Amino acid sequence: MKVPTISQSLEAPTGDGGTWRMVAEDNQEWQLAEMIDAIAAEVDRAEDTLALKSYARRVSFAVKALKLDLSVTVRRSGDGGVWFRTMMPGESGGTLLNLDFSQILESQLSELRAPLESSTAQPLHTLPGIREREIQALAAVSIFSLGDLERYTRAAPLMAEVGRKTGIPEHKLRRWRKLPALLSISPPGGASGDTVVVRGTHLGRQPPPGATVLFQERPAEILDWGETHMTVRIPPDVSGPGTLYAVLEGEPTNLLSWEAHTQARRGTAHEGSAREHVPHGRKSPRSGRRPLRSPRKPRHR
Amino acid sequence: MAAIPLANLLTLFIEGLVDQRERASPEAALRLLVEEVELQVPLFLHLVADGATAAPESSRRLLLTLPDVREAPAPRALGRLRVTLVPRSGEPTPVEEEAES
Numbered sequence: 354m355k356v357p358t359i360s361q362s363l364e365a366p367t368g369d370g371g372t373w374r375m376v377a378e379d380n381q382e383w384q385l386a387e388m389i390d391a392i393a394a395e396v397d398r399a400e401d402t403l404a405l406k407s408y409a410r411r412v413s414f415a416v417k418a419l420k421l422d423l424s425v426t427v428r429r430s431g432d433g434g435v436w437f438r439t440m441m442p443g444e445s446g447g448t449l450l451n452l453d454f455s456q457i458l459e460s461q462l463s464e465l466r467a468p469l470e471s472s473t474a475q476p477l478h479t480l481p482g483i484r485e486r487e488i489q490a491l492a493a494v495s496i497f498s499l500g501d502l503e504r505y506t507r508a509a510p511l512m513a514e515v516g517r518k519t520g521i522p523e524h525k526l527r528r529w530r531k532l533p534a535l536l537s538i539s540p541p542g543g544a545s546g547d548t549v550v551v552r553g554t555h556l557g558r559q560p561p562p563g564a565t566v567l568f569q570e571r572p573a574e575i576l577d578w579g580e581t582h583m584t585v586r587i588p589p590d591v592s593g594p595g596t597l598y599a600v601l602e603g604e605p606t607n608l609l610s611w612e613a614h615t616q617a618r619r620g621t622a623h624e625g626s627a628r629e630h631v632p633h634g635r636k637s638p639r640s641g642r643r644p645l646r647s648p649r650k651p652r653h654r
Numbered sequence: 655m656a657a658i659p660l661a662n663l664l665t666l667f668i669e670g671l672v673d674q675r676e677r678a679s680p681e682a683a684l685r686l687l688v689e690e691v692e693l694q695v696p697l698f699l700h701l702v703a704d705g706a707t708a709a710p711e712s713s714r715r716l717l718l719t720l721p722d723v724r725e726a727p728a729p730r731a732l733g734r735l736r737v738t739l740v741p742r743s744g745e746p747t748p749v750e751e752e753a754e755s
Contacts, residue, residue: 399665
């Protein structure tokens with residue numbers, strides 16, 4: 354049987370019976386804060402995965418408490434930091450480290466999603482421009498009303514997940530939710546220092562405080578802003594294909610594919626619309642890796 | 655050695671419990687509903703780089719390795735995961751649904 358690599362195995366569908374492999378070289382050192390962040394992210398991932406299913410299945414469970422007893426080695430670095438590494442099979446003499454996450458998880462429970470009974474009954478066909486097949490695609494993931502749609506798309510990762518499962522472009526879901534959405538870029542490529550216009554909806558008349566537009570994760574200078582457009586300057590040090598998105602009031606928008614040209618190609622970019630970046634499911638590309646999904650909003654606990 | 659990320663293990667646990675509750679239909683003569691599950695699993699736990707992930711907050715994954723039953727792990731090498739799972743609050747049990755109807 355072919356044994357997948359770590360990166361492949363991490364993206365294997367849950368419950369598929371696939372085999373994961375762990376090798377000693379992958380066991381990294383960590384500081385306590387990193388471990389706590391990683392555990393919180395794992396719980397988030399599990400909750401994200403289960404969120405849609407819970408609505409479709411009427412019942413669900415939550416993690417009430419999580420405790421870890423870890424056998425670790427401890428090292429003090431030259432700068433005074435304390436580094437841990439968990440023991441591998443066959444090693445002995447470790448230090449026991451107990452981590453109790455009950456309090457963190459209690460706070461997660463308190464922010465549970467609204468119960469099913471509170472769903473607003475306004476039907477989906479009242480949404481502007483919605484098609485019958487889109488209504489059917491939403492119904493297939495148990496979205497039958499505007500209230501369902503609002504709850505299912507409350508967080509950026511869930512919005513992307515609904516888009517993937519229904520085949521409905523994320524910008525369309527965002528327009529229905531009256532959330533900021535990016536539609537296109539003109540031109541769809543350019544060199545550092547060039548000016549591009551990003552078309553969108555519900556962007557606001559003025560950029561909200563702290564608004565950022567990111568080309569390949571690098572912030573761009575904002576030159577002009579309107580309800581349906583923003584003009585920005587391509588930041589330095591970007592190259593090749595990548596993605597563009599904005600962070601408005603702490604919430605990431607949808608992604609658009611975009612390509613940075615070299616200086617030699619400047620001026621050859623044709624006018625047009627960049628296509629929306631559509632991830633193909635959590636278990637695919639980025640993530641030949643896992644597919645690129647909507648930027649995850651950091652959760653602070 | 656077989657391993658699984660923590661998030662995937664939690665998902666598997668919870669999906670199994672949801673299946674059980676869904677099978678406890680109102681028509682059943684005897685209804686046993688799981689109200690709280692506490693699991694204590696001996697395992698090796700490793701923090702590994704998820705090279706496929708760009709987002710900084712998810713750049714590391716927690717990989718759990720269950721010990722091979724044919725091996726005798728060295729003393730104190732094994733860690734332990736203890737997790738308590740409860741039904742999500744605010745949802746009716748099958749018994750409550752029947753009483754309401």
